[in-house]
Amino acid sequence: MQKNDKIKLNSYLAPLSFLYGIGIWLRNRLFDWGILHSEQYSIPVICIGNLSVGGTGKTPHTEYIIRLLKDKYRIAVLSRGYKRKTSGFILADSESSSLEIGDEPFQIKHKFPEIVVAVDSNRRRGIEKLMRLTPEIDVILLDDAFQHRYVAPSTSILLSDFNRMIYEDKLLPYGRLREPIGEKSRAQIVIVTKCPKDIKPIDFRIISKRLQLYPYQRLYFTGLCYDELIPLFPNEIHNPISITNIKKDKALLISGIASPQPFIQYIQNFVSKIESLCFPDHHSFSAKDIEKIRNRALKMKNGNTLPHIIVTEKDAARLIHNPHLTNEIKQNLYYLPLKICFLQDQGTAFDAQIKDVITKNRKNYIPKTIKTS
Numbered sequence: 001m002q003k004n005d006k007i008k009l010n011s012y013l014a015p016l017s018f019l020y021g022i023g024i025w026l027r028n029r030l031f032d033w034g035i036l037h038s039e040q041y042s043i044p045v046i047c048i049g050n051l052s053v054g055g056t057g058k059t060p061h062t063e064y065i066i067r068l069l070k071d072k073y074r075i076a077v078l079s080r081g082y083k084r085k086t087s088g089f090i091l092a093d094s095e096s097s098s099l100e101i102g103d104e105p106f107q108i109k110h111k112f113p114e115i116v117v118a119v120d121s122n123r124r125r126g127i128e129k130l131m132r133l134t135p136e137i138d139v140i141l142l143d144d145a146f147q148h149r150y151v152a153p154s155t156s157i158l159l160s161d162f163n164r165m166i167y168e169d170k171l172l173p174y175g176r177l178r179e180p181i182g183e184k185s186r187a188q189i190v191i192v193t194k195c196p197k198d199i200k201p202i203d204f205r206i207i208s209k210r211l212q213l214y215p216y217q218r219l220y221f222t223g224l225c226y227d228e229l230i231p232l233f234p235n236e237i238h239n240p241i242s243i244t245n246i247k248k249d250k251a252l253l254i255s256g257i258a259s260p261q262p263f264i265q266y267i268q269n270f271v272s273k274i275e276s277l278c279f280p281d282h283h284s285f286s287a288k289d290i291e292k293i294r295n296r297a298l299k300m301k302n303g304n305t306l307p308h309i310i311v312t313e314k315d316a317a318r319l320i321h322n323p324h325l326t327n328e329i330k331q332n333l334y335y336l337p338l339k340i341c342f343l344q345d346q347g348t349a350f351d352a353q354i355k356d357v358i359t360k361n362r363k364n365y366i367p368k369t370i371k372t373s
Helices: 011-032 058-069 103-111 123-133 181-186 201-211 261-268 287-299 313-319 347-361
Strands: 045-050 075-079 116-119 139-143 155-161 189-193 218-226 250-255 273-278 308-312 333-336 338-342
Touching: 045 058, 045 347, 058 075, 058 103, 058 139, 058 155, 058 338, 058 347, 075 103, 075 123, 103 116, 103 313, 116 123, 123 139, 155 181, 201 218, 218 261, 218 347, 250 261, 250 287, 261 273, 261 333, 273 287, 308 313, 313 333, 338 347
Parallel strands: 045 139, 045 155, 075 116, 075 139, 155 189, 189 218, 250 273, 250 308, 308 333
Antiparallel strands: 218 338
């Protein structure tokens, strides 16, 4: 079973990991024993999260559920808005920027302007404000809230990166787990994400056995599926390129995400010569960073032609309002949209399970009226 990333553990930090684990165990037991209270709500609340830090694909899985439900239900997405420059509860609108609400909520609102998107680090307060300000919503999707136990979701979806399975990891700071692996029992759905296309049947069985899930838990496997390249500034580009016709061209790849390897490897299938600049996860691009990108692009210049500059979808959310971008960069800047695809034809079963959650947890449900032309 080939993995893209070798698991790196900080063994010298194991004593701190032990102390951290005691604190996390005690906190979870206080919720389990009812000493700390978890709030339930009258509408379905679906939590998408993970046990580890870093990227497991929460945003594309959230977007998959949005596509599944948006034509029949009124959806709200509530996120903490990681690394935003604001605080408190904010209800996003068409004018909201990634600095105000965070790059993932901005990306979701930009792609699905018809749904409600809000941010609040206090999820319970955020849900209560959403229900008061937008009483018509039918379902709330909580992005990255598996550890926020003050909310009792209708169902929890736990994601684990195929390249760094939770059973191979350790607690922070020894490893990258936020909670002990046993806390996976709170999830009704477990999804192994970023699976390679050539994953073997025996790998499914090995993973299923090692996860040791309970009978009430369903296991799914997903991979990454990329769409066609999209100009970030379409008015600046007169002849847009296609991912399939740039084999002889050069490309400069820019990423500020936790796991850029799949993005880079995918582009390598289509471009003969690439160079990459990798920044930290959720990176905010400064004037110095833009100058660095420009200088690298100039070094790759072929005659008078700059290379295609390709960024991830999340980075596009941070770059679209960046005041430091020059016209020459804008004229060559594209982003690569990302979706997830279910393996083993599991998509139908997953769709049915999500819809069943809403049906069983929605009180006094009135179907959304769909306008037809």
